[in-house]
């Protein structure tokens with residue numbers, strides 16, 4: 309149990325409810341994304357809960373994270389989204405990880421390691437990424453252009469006798485933009501890539517693309533399913549953010565009258581309500597000191613907060629080193645006794661000061677909610693993101709490693725959590741100080 313009272317409560321019950329909700333909407337198998345320590349929620353506990361709930365596939369950032377997830381999920385298939393770095397092939401084979409590949413060195417490292425172990429032919433599954441427009445990673449293909457890069461890669465892949473092309477994947481640039489009439493050009497590129505691979509006798513069993521937005525609302529989800537079925541592959545979708553309880557903001561385009569489509573929302577173009585998903589993480593601290601200021605006195609670095617009246621300030625032992633974005637200084641608020649307490653002055657590295665003048669009775673040990681609900685009020689990762697000029701993905705990932713992740717009070721210790729190793733503690737929140 310932590311002594312410094314700042315912690316995050318991770319509701320595996322909500323995570324799993326979000327997963328079931330997504331699975332019901334998807335119409336295809338899901339590959340839950342637990343990269344970046346499950347968006348700050350704890351990759352091992354989340355992966356264990358998701359596999360206990362039925363997930364067979366998981367996606368992680370890198371081999372290190374894959375090794376950690378493997379220790380609690382012995383049966384899951386674990387896809388390593390960032391590929392492998394030189395020297396990681398042995399770990400990938402030891403822990404049965406499934407790397408995404410697109411660079412020659414990915415193939416060389418894996419083939420050499422597999423040959424060195426005398427592994428049988430076709431025994432190492434890899435997933436090939438197609439860069440269909442992100443210009444980030446993957447083999448680059450362009451609309452209406454010959455697949456110059458894919459053909460030699462397909463040849464090299466075929467020459468690696470230990471490797472088996474199990475899956476092909478891509479990533480969409482703007483999955484939150486919904487349109488019944490606009491074809492996603494990235495799907496046409498994926499189509500061309502599958503045709504090229506088929507020409508080399510390479511027929512992947514799996515085709516995966518799409519994020520949370522695609523899973524809950526995309527017309528692209530249906531296009532992806534049709535494409536997979538034309539090539540005899542199983543489609544998989546890769547939601548991340550919605551598992552943790554948030555949806556992106558959809559941009560629904562009006563139906564294009566010139567396209568001849570009937571007006572009104574076409575199937576798959578109206579997103580579900582954000583309230584269908586429940587944030588799995590709450591971030592809390594407690595008042596650890598109180599003081600009164602006379603009018604004209606200031607608080608924090610650079611005097612950016614000045615008391616206009618007799619003011620009561622409360623100290624919270626959480627700062628930007630915990631991941632509380634410094635851009636929330638003098639802009640954000642926290643929840644205390646069911647009311648909003650504005651952040652007063654600059655957020656410091658380890659502390660934040662809030663104005664509780666209008667919250668009578670504020671006392672040492674009072675719970676302060678940085679992210680989550682208290683009484684009738686809530687602060688969401690979208691609220692913090694809007695104030696800090698960023699996105700909820702970054703708000704969640706920024707909650708730093710020194711903030712312990714705990715089980716919310718009243719939530720049964722799920723059996724799968726018992727499998728979590730000691731470095732991923734989940735226990736009760738601290739008592740009041």
Ligand SMILES: *Cc1c(COP(=O)(O)O)cnc(C)c1O
Nearest residue numbers: 341479519520546547548549550
């Ligand atoms: C992060 C990521 C996802 C999940 O995206 P969300 O928007 O969080 O649902 C899916 N696929 C890839 C390749 C990713 O990097």
